[in-house]
Amino acid sequence: MHPAFSVIFLTTLIGAGQGLFLALYTGQVYAFFHLLSAQADRGFYAGGSLIALSLLVGGLIASFFHLGHPERAWRSAAKWRTSWLSREVIVLPAFMGMVLLYGAAHWLDWNPPLLTIGTLTLNATMVFGVLGTVLCFILFICTAMIYACLKFLREWHSPLTVANYLLLGCASGFTLATAYSAYTAPDLMGFYGKWAIIITLLAMASRIASLLRNSKLKPKSTLQTAIGVRHNKIVQIAQGFMGGSFNTREFFHGKGVALLRSVKWIFLLMVFVLPLLLLAGGLSTSAAVLLSTAFLVQYAGLLFERWFFFAQANHPQNLYYQAIA
């Protein structure tokens, strides 16, 4: 497939935004159960929610560049019964609204206790957070299923695609939360940093598992099934036109095997190895610069990862477009 930068930025930006929201809320849940000192500073959650929201808005803006008719984008909420893309279109604004509500409730201190069980007090922001978390997970599933549901794009048609989107988004979000807390709430830096390392390791395992799976895939469609002729040697002589067409532009990345392979190593290094080293270094020295570098490197690496994700998918329609003459 031809990787579109609009979709690369959409999926990586909202992934980081979702992960950051989950990180913020995880901290609050730990504080709720008295496992972590509660954040008295209302600006911490509000500021974090604002960053998460800006990432989500950035992703949404990027997505419009993918559309030929962005002014009709509202129509895409229509077919949520069958289309994962439609579901994503509904869940993304709902999640953004909930992040806004969550951040605003913290900032305005609109946090009335709703329920008290023993020493645990359930506040309004806790409820907003639960709703936000549910929407966040649904959004991860919707985004990933857009790709995973296409059964003949076999590189994508796997539960590992959903695991990767979830874990890679969370990894970048928790790394961002670590860098954010290093500047605003240094007490929480260790908590977020450890989670960032754990999730990055999990994401690495899942991404490597999908790389191994994809390297062993054998194509189900062949030129024989594509044109229905049983012969071992079939060569395309002409594809019906001399110049390019949508079919040759949209479904081929047009880069060499060597470039594809080097992008794979670049993203493995930038998404997993370097951020893990930077996180470990930043946590041991409490250097905020190292932690913010960890996020920037990981996010840049995710752009490579997403590019590779699209480029690696081999569409069966390419069988019909092998030769120009």
Added chain:
Amino acid sequence: MTQLALVIDLNVCVGCHACVTSCKEWNTSGPAGSMSDDRPYGADPTGTFFNRVQTYEIGSFPNTETLHFPKSCLHCEDPPCVPVCPTGASYKRKEDGIVLVDYDKCIACKYCSWACPYGAREIDEHQKVMKKCTLCVDRIYDQNLPEAERKPACVLACPTSARLFGDVHDPESVVSAAIRENGGYQLMPEWATRPANHYLPRRKTRIRIHADELSRADNPLKKERQLPQPGKSEPSLDDVTSW
């Protein structure tokens, strides 16, 4: 249930591209707007087409065979491009099974083209909507046309009648009979999309002759054949008879 479809006879197709040009001519002049081209006379021409004719070479020299392969939307009975459309612009008509795109609803997200394993959809780069074969839906029901012309433009244009059009759900139709009797098949059956369009394979006409059949034991020609001419030195009839 009606399922209109094309049946393309690869045994007859000569790869003349008449279906391609007549398709473009009819559909670019239609009420849905033109099918845009870029640099049509330039070095790198490109444009929107509903139908393409490709060519394949089967086997290695000298045992090769050329196959011309017209390719358009197959109007699948289980179209993977329809459920993925977020706006409902891509839909399959209940009444005749044609898969269509509503150009007024399409947002050109290209997701349907990703979901089609055949690459049957092409985006119009200027109108910014996804386009594909409509089976000439604006023609086949047109009461102003004589009944014989209520067929897709490609079918009418084909000089060798390699393209048949009809209802594949009606067992008595020309297309159903052609599929049944001439080994009609579907493309990429492994994805269970159940394409309505079928292709008829290349068919060889061969007679089997055994060596002993080459000369007949009771060949009457042997008895009635002309006798060999006698040589010049042989005695003539005058020499051996006394009249």
